[in-house]
Amino acid sequence: MKIALLPNLTRRHARQVTADVCACLDKLDVSYAFEDTLRAALPERKSAFLPTDRLLSKADVVIAIGGDGSLIHAAKKAVEYDKPVLGVNAGNLAFMAGIEKNELYLLDDLIAGRFTTDRRMMLDVFCRTAQNENPRYLGHCINDVVVARGEQIKLIDLNVTADGKLVNRYYADGIILSTPTGSTAYSLSAGGPVVDPRIESILLTPICTHSLFARSLIFESSAEICVEIPQTGEDIYISCDGDASVPVAPGSTLLVKRAQKSAAFIRVKQDSFIDVLNSKLSQRRA
DSSP states (O other): OEEEEEEOTTSTTHHHHHHHHHHHHHHTTOEEEEEGGGTTTOTTOOSEEEOHHHHHHHOSEEEEEESHHHHHHHHHHHHTTTOOEEEEEOSSOOTTOSEETTOGGGHHHHHHTOOEEEEEEEEEEEEEOTTOOSOEEEEEESSEEEEEEOSSOOOEEEEEEETTEEEEEEEESEEEEEOSGGGGTHHHHTTOOOOOTTSOEEEEEEESOSOSSOOOEEEETTOOEEEEOOSSSSOEEEEETTOOOEEEOTTOEEEEEEEEEEEEEEEOSOOOHHHHHHHHHHHHHO
16 A cells, blocks of 8 residues: 655654654555655655645545644545545544544554545536636635635625525625535634535535624535625635635626536544544533
């Protein structure tokens, strides 16, 4: 088995966890490599450093080290090569991590093939301007796409349709369109429901809406959600999976729908979704 290691060395404990993972893989006599952009940051490593395309195309499995954001970033790279990802938590919460930093002995099960792979749906995001009828592809997301106001502390006005039918007109700080995987991320903080990832669907959660009755909505996974950007008003931005926000031109329409590709996450433990949910949320209560 060949392993691609994708650590986020900006995380507080990531360097030590990376060293521990390497030690475990060395003990198991497993081949592994890093992206060549990390060569200077990891001078002590004698493993191979390869360009990302070579690294991921040659690997059998990707091990991502960091928090949830790090795991999502690594998984989005791995999706392009149809490679499964095991997340090792070097952060605090990490709902998506397959193992914790004190559970590296479970790498034995990974190498022995004693694991399952969970497929998680993703969303594609397109933008159609008033001058261009052909939607322009903006990217895909594993967690969510957020449509929100810019620097001005003012509410924005957004019309949302699903399969051509009006859903609602939201006067709010913005809206979140998420996958079930993303239901435990920003959507949860904004008051949205937690959805079992096995229930493939698209969630819409308004952010601080100016209404007493606005609640999250859940659509079937085949729905096509359109968000109409006003012709005039405040600057509006979108962000996919927490990446840098990009402005959306006035009068544009955003189209969000299920992606053809899906992310694959490795599970070596037998914990159910409810087990993980209770464990992680109990950490927040502690």
